[in-house]
Amino acid sequence: MTAAAADVVALLRADLGERVDTTLAERERARADKSGHAAAGIPLAVVHAESVADVQTVLRIASATRTPVVTRGAGTGLAGGANAGEGEIALSLRRMDRLLEVRPDDLLAVVEPGILNGDLNAALAVHDLWWAPDPASRAISTVGGNIATGAGGLLCAKYGVVRDAVLGVDLVLADGRLLHLGHRTVKGVTGLDLTSLVIGSEGVLGVVVGATLKLRRLVAGEVCTLTAVFPDVRTAARASAAVTASGAQPAIMELMDAAALAAVHDLLSLARPAPGAAQLTLQTDGPAAVAEAAAIAEVLRTAGGTVAISHDREEGERLLAIRRAMHPAMERLGTTLIEDVSVPRSALPAMFDEIARVEREHGLTIPTVAHAGDGNLHPNFIFDAAPGAAGAVEVPPHIWEAADDLFRAALRLGGTLTGEHGVGVLKRRWLVDELGDDQWELQRQVARVFDPLGILNPGKVFAAPR
Amino acid sequence: MTAAAADVVALLRADLGERVDTTLAERERARADKSGHAAAGIPLAVVHAESVADVQTVLRIASATRTPVVTRGAGTGLAGGANAGEGEIALSLRRMDRLLEVRPDDLLAVVEPGILNGDLNAALAVHDLWWAPDPASRAISTVGGNIATGAGGLLCAKYGVVRDAVLGVDLVLADGRLLHLGHRTVKGVTGLDLTSLVIGSEGVLGVVVGATLKLRRLVAGEVCTLTAVFPDVRTAARASAAVTASGAQPAIMELMDAAALAAVHDLLSLARPAPGAAQLTLQTDGPAAVAEAAAIAEVLRTAGGTVAISHDREEGERLLAIRRAMHPAMERLGTTLIEDVSVPRSALPAMFDEIARVEREHGLTIPTVAHAGDGNLHPNFIFDAAPGAAGAVEVPPHIWEAADDLFRAALRLGGTLTGEHGVGVLKRRWLVDELGDDQWELQRQVARVFDPLGILNPGKVFAAPR
Numbered sequence: 001m002t003a004a005a006a007d008v009v010a011l012l013r014a015d016l017g018e019r020v021d022t023t024l025a026e027r028e029r030a031r032a033d034k035s036g037h038a039a040a041g042i043p044l045a046v047v048h049a050e051s052v053a054d055v056q057t058v059l060r061i062a063s064a065t066r067t068p069v070v071t072r073g074a075g076t077g078l079a080g081g082a083n084a085g086e087g088e089i090a091l092s093l094r095r096m097d098r099l100l101e102v103r104p105d106d107l108l109a110v111v112e113p114g115i116l117n118g119d120l121n122a123a124l125a126v127h128d129l130w131w132a133p134d135p136a137s138r139a140i141s142t143v144g145g146n147i148a149t150g151a152g153g154l155l156c157a158k159y160g161v162v163r164d165a166v167l168g169v170d171l172v173l174a175d176g177r178l179l180h181l182g183h184r185t186v187k188g189v190t191g192l193d194l195t196s197l198v199i200g201s202e203g204v205l206g207v208v209v210g211a212t213l214k215l216r217r218l219v220a221g222e223v224c225t226l227t228a229v230f231p232d233v234r235t236a237a238r239a240s241a242a243v244t245a246s247g248a249q250p251a252i253m254e255l256m257d258a259a260a261l262a263a264v265h266d267l268l269s270l271a272r273p274a275p276g277a278a279q280l281t282l283q284t285d286g287p288a289a290v291a292e293a294a295a296i297a298e299v300l301r302t303a304g305g306t307v308a309i310s311h312d313r314e315e316g317e318r319l320l321a322i323r324r325a326m327h328p329a330m331e332r333l334g335t336t337l338i339e340d341v342s343v344p345r346s347a348l349p350a351m352f353d354e355i356a357r358v359e360r361e362h363g364l365t366i367p368t369v370a371h372a373g374d375g376n377l378h379p380n381f382i383f384d385a386a387p388g389a390a391g392a393v394e395v396p397p398h399i400w401e402a403a404d405d406l407f408r409a410a411l412r413l414g415g416t417l418t419g420e421h422g423v424g425v426l427k428r429r430w431l432v433d434e435l436g437d438d439q440w441e442l443q444r445q446v447a448r449v450f451d452p453l454g455i456l457n458p459g460k461v462f463a464a465p466r
Numbered sequence: 467m468t469a470a471a472a473d474v475v476a477l478l479r480a481d482l483g484e485r486v487d488t489t490l491a492e493r494e495r496a497r498a499d500k501s502g503h504a505a506a507g508i509p510l511a512v513v514h515a516e517s518v519a520d521v522q523t524v525l526r527i528a529s530a531t532r533t534p535v536v537t538r539g540a541g542t543g544l545a546g547g548a549n550a551g552e553g554e555i556a557l558s559l560r561r562m563d564r565l566l567e568v569r570p571d572d573l574l575a576v577v578e579p580g581i582l583n584g585d586l587n588a589a590l591a592v593h594d595l596w597w598a599p600d601p602a603s604r605a606i607s608t609v610g611g612n613i614a615t616g617a618g619g620l621l622c623a624k625y626g627v628v629r630d631a632v633l634g635v636d637l638v639l640a641d642g643r644l645l646h647l648g649h650r651t652v653k654g655v656t657g658l659d660l661t662s663l664v665i666g667s668e669g670v671l672g673v674v675v676g677a678t679l680k681l682r683r684l685v686a687g688e689v690c691t692l693t694a695v696f697p698d699v700r701t702a703a704r705a706s707a708a709v710t711a712s713g714a715q716p717a718i719m720e721l722m723d724a725a726a727l728a729a730v731h732d733l734l735s736l737a738r739p740a741p742g743a744a745q746l747t748l749q750t751d752g753p754a755a756v757a758e759a760a761a762i763a764e765v766l767r768t769a770g771g772t773v774a775i776s777h778d779r780e781e782g783e784r785l786l787a788i789r790r791a792m793h794p795a796m797e798r799l800g801t802t803l804i805e806d807v808s809v810p811r812s813a814l815p816a817m818f819d820e821i822a823r824v825e826r827e828h829g830l831t832i833p834t835v836a837h838a839g840d841g842n843l844h845p846n847f848i849f850d851a852a853p854g855a856a857g858a859v860e861v862p863p864h865i866w867e868a869a870d871d872l873f874r875a876a877l878r879l880g881g882t883l884t885g886e887h888g889v890g891v892l893k894r895r896w897l898v899d900e901l902g903d904d905q906w907e908l909q910r911q912v913a914r915v916f917d918p919l920g921i922l923n924p925g926k927v928f929a930a931p932r
Binding site: 103104105106107108128149150152156157160161163164173177179180181183184185186187188189190191192193194196197199200201205217241244245247249286287288291342343344345346371374375376414415416417418419420421422423427431434435436438439440442443445446447449450461462 | 569570571572573574594615616618622623626627629630639643645646647649650651652653654655656657658659660662663665666667671683707710711713715752753754757808809810811812837840841842880881882883884885886887888889893897900901902904905906908909911912913915916927928
């Protein structure tokens with residue numbers, strides 16, 4: 001039984017006062033994320049939680065009134081996972097942004113979920129520490145969002161993903177109870193690893209209201225940056241696979257295909273690259289950075305690349321800025337559906353062949369960047385947005401057909417649908433293809449243990465039409 | 467409804483023939499693990515599975531007849547988690563020991579669960595690769611057992627635990643269905659991370675019949691080994707915390723207290739150490755090994771240690787052998803209850819104070835070693851074994867009282883009950899103290915989703931009297 005919308009808002013406001021925002025502008029904002037897609041309809045209210053108790057209050061009211069809750073951080077998601085729509089409460093944790101504790105001696109920090117990844121790392125740098133997960137959105141995305149999506153980034157092959165960098169989370173369940181999951185210790189195997197289960201669970205198990213993060217010391221020594229230009233993307237992909245196979249471990253290895261490179265050069269007013277040219281950008285760090293860069297340069301040259309090495313940190317940042325400008329460059333071309341398939345690293349060249357085939361067969365250009373060091377690709381499908389029902393942006397059917405073709409190719413190559421962006425709404429209809437019926441149903445049942453009423457982020461992840 | 471024991475054995479034998487072993491000697495062996503403790507009663511049979519299909523057959527028969535199944539690897543557990551007793555089927559995976567695939571280019575391997583950790587690493591070394599988890603039992607423990615317990619070891623602070631080194635597992639559910647969990651890719655966030663949930667789940671969620679492992683390149687360069695002797699254990703613990711706080715990252719940092727050191731020296735016929743003396747043994751590796759060893763030596767000397775450095779790999783192995791001889795040295799002293807608490811690294815000195823207090827107050831000597839690099843301690847409670855009901859070894863009440871005192875001290879210091887051995891039967895009564903009632907119940911419910919009939923390793927982990 002759903003209470004009338006007005007009643008729910010009144011209950012929220014009675015307990016949370018001004019933290020309940022019902023202005024149209026704020027509710028409109030909560031409908032969308034950085035995927036460019038928006039929920040149908042508009043949420044009841046946006047609650048700006050300022051404490052764990054606030055979150056518990058929202059969940060208790062939501063449970064009592066059977067009202068769906070969509071938890072949000074900074075709204076930088078790329079799968080629509082935090083988009084709130086008709087009849088839903090948007091629960092924003094962005095104001096819960098305190099760094100509660102830093103322990104250099106134990107290499108851990110305790111944070112609230114709304115702290116920006118970039119702000120956290122700025123604060124940690126003072127202690128000669130960092131939190132390794134570095135999604136491209138790090139300047140604008142929250143740690144809580146990074147945890148909810150199991151975010152990756154550029155440094156994952158060498159420094160790991162979010163799953164490798166979280167010791168514990170505090171979780172508010174759908175009924176408002178608070179659980180402390182995980183440990184403050186490096187090792188800990190007491191019972192089931194619910195911390196890992198929450199990482200990447202996209203808001204369907206509970207609300208992450210705090211996290212104990214595993215930190216690293218800042219890496220001392222030189223940073224070397226290499227760029228290598230190749231005549232075509234397949235050669236570049238083969239070169240990146242050769243670097244991995246050589247045993248070298250760059251901190252970063254990014255690949256941009258010709259269309260991606262051209263778009264970014266255009267955005268940044270750089271010289272136009274040669275037609276068809278693709279580029280690898282790599283960084284090495286740590287005590288062997290210089291020697292490793294030299295060895296990698298040799299592999300890249302043997303693979304047909306034109307290589308430049310810089311030993312200057314700032315020059316390196318400028319070179320990487322080209323890669324980091326990908327998202328704004330794509331936004332200038334139209335509405336984008338940013339895909340996120342991941343394949344074993346040896347399959348990168350074959351995956352680029354598949355992308356070329358999909359381009360040919362579907363008559364599209366699909367500018368693609370890849371975190372080549374870990375096999376994660378971001379093909380960008382670009383289209384003219386046609387507003388759908390209630391103003392929601394809808395991906396045209398011919399784009400979904402091409403994306404479907406691409407997903408199935410990645411799965412055939414031993415890959416996965418989403419490496420780091422999550423399932424959200426945009427990929428839920430393929431989830432069962434990857435998991436299989438039995439695992440899909442098991443996962444749904446596990447989620448139901450945490451949220452028996454199904455009020456946490458309904459319509460996301462597991463809500464596909466079967 | 468439980469079928470008669472004879473019927474269950476007949477059903478197993480009809481499908482699995484000679485792989486069903488009902489000899490008394492084999493069933494006796496399946497009652498116990500390396501903890502020195504044994505289940506009450508004797509299992510119905512030991513099934514030596516040779517394939518995934520064999521495991522599925524056992525589970526189907528077990529489900530149909532409501533017969534409990536206890537999965538075993540090499541029986542090297544230290545918490546009684548794989549001990550099979552009255553009315554149970556012991557399902558041994560030891561014969562499923564093939565290395566199915568090694569991909570140096572993708573840094574992964576696919577294995578059956580019964581392969582020994584040491585055998586796997588010997589096979590990987592040919593490819594210049596290794597699987598980092600290195601429990602002290604690595605020569606005799608299986609990869610499947612390492613996964614089931616979420617094993618740790620000596621190298622965890624630098625190279626991670628099992629959770630960091632598994633990409634996917636194949637799991638047979640209680641009803642015999644086979645699920646493929648996880649990925650072959652570095653990144654992957656499709657749905658809930660059930661792979662991590664299975665790691666450390668001690669046989670209560672399903673039977674791990676295969677695993678895709680994340681590998682590392684063998685670390686090139688020198689290995690430096692340091693030993694540092696301190697007048698007492700607290701000074702040694704303070705020194706280890708100072709090493710971590712200094713920003714150095716040794717690959718190994720092991721601490722032995724006076725009683726542990728004396729027992730091992732006695733076993734190995736080495737010169738008797740000075741009364742009260744405690745020792746740290748450290749290794750550095752990688753391109754900066756020599757410089758790091760020199761910096762660490764300085765920290766250790768400042769902290770009051772007498773330091774020796776060796777740059778010889780074989781000499782280093784000899785020095786570490788002293789640490790590795792701990793378990794046999796303890797076995798000579800009597801029956802041991804090996805504890806496994808873990809605390810934040812800065813709390814190591816305080817934890818040693820607590821151990822000294824427990825020794826005083828309970829009139830015991832508790833020889834202790836610690837993986838000081840990650841804060842994991844193994845206090846050894848030694849006693850004269852008194853056989854209990856049906857020949858089961860029972861820990862005397864006064865030992866449990868002292869252990870209880872120790873556990874609570876670890877929890878007060880922000881620590882955990884078990885860093886790497888698991889809960890099994892020996893620690894199940896404290897599980898709820900660490901998890902709290904709400905999380906304990908939630909974990910039980912999650913387990914029930916996987917195993918609705920409760921036939922997987924019943925009586926372990928969650929079976930504590932409340």
